[in-house]
Amino acid sequence: MNDQAESARKLEDALRAEGVRITRQRAAILRVLAEAEDHPDATELHRRARDIDESVSLATIYRTLAALEEQGIVHRHTFEGTPSRFETAEADHHDHIIDVDTGDVVEFRSDKIERLQAEIAAELGYDVVRHRLELYCRRRRD
Structure with a gap:
């Protein structure tokens, strides 16, 4: 299968x-x-x-x-x-970039972001249970 x-x-x-x-x-x-x-x-x-x-x-x-x-x-x-x-819901954890011009959704995963979120939560006396990160972006026109 x-x-x-x-x-x-x-x-x-x-x-x-x-x-x-x-x-x-x-x-x-x-x-x-x-x-x-x-x-x-x-x-x-x-x-x-x-x-x-x-x-x-x-x-x-x-x-x-x-x-x-x-x-x-x-x-x-x-x-x-x-x-x-x-x-x-089967997919591994990931975050999203939403293109504000097209509405396209791009999945991404960043170990740096995951570590930073855990560090910030710990500094404030918390453990991350779950989270959702959405970045609203516009493609660069270089």
């Missing part, structure tokens, strides 16, 4: 655990989520799922996302000025 198929199976298992039946439409949504290499919003998920099964409704997208989010299997990102975007 490839990584995408395994990811789709985990998403199906999470929905079944919530008592949600895996319909043809939901299977299409799960496949799209498992294959996504970006952070699609609900409208984009709907468009991609309809390429697989044209009977997928936007309401089914929202219900499915809500169930997956409740299970902690999908993360919702609400970047300033854009609709909520979604990604599976």
